[in-house]
Amino acid sequence: PTVHFTDAEGVVRDIEGNAGDSVMETAVRNGVPGIVAECGGSLSCATCHVFVRDDCLDQLPEMEEMEDEMLYGTAVDREDNSRLSCQLRLAEDTELFVTTPETQV
Ligand code: FES
Numbered sequence: 001p002t003v004h005f006t007d008a009e010g011v012v013r014d015i016e017g018n019a020g021d022s023v024m025e026t027a028v029r030n031g032v033p034g035i036v037a038e039c040g041g042s043l044s045c046a047t048c049h050v051f052v053r054d055d056c057l058d059q060l061p062e063m064e065e066m067e068d069e070m071l072y073g074t075a076v077d078r079e080d081n082s083r084l085s086c087q088l089r090l091a092e093d094t095e096l097f098v099t100t101p102e103t104q105v
Helices: 023-029 054-059 065-073
Strands: 002-006 012-016 049-052 082-084 095-099
Touching: 002 023, 049 054, 054 095, 065 082
Parallel strands: 002 095
Antiparallel strands: 002 012, 049 082, 049 095
8 A cells, every 4th residue: 555645845755554554653654744643543633634635535434423523623724635644544455645734733
């Protein structure tokens, strides 16, 4: 699986991830800036906010209610394509394009 992270300045980092990991874990393990993930993936911080490229939205799991609620507490306001990256698991064939917000806190 591959995740292409674009930061708020437009710098792109293409990361080879492992199936089963979340997008958040993939970022943290590879030193991708722009994801803070204060709570370590337990859906209680909203500092792992990403914007998902529109044509990648279909391959994602549907949002649970808790994620939806947490997305109202992000540092940069949510958009229609906002997700919390700790809730996005990579599959073998995942190829995902995400943008990280200007700040997470
Ligand atoms: Fe805290 Fe995703 S890492 S909500």
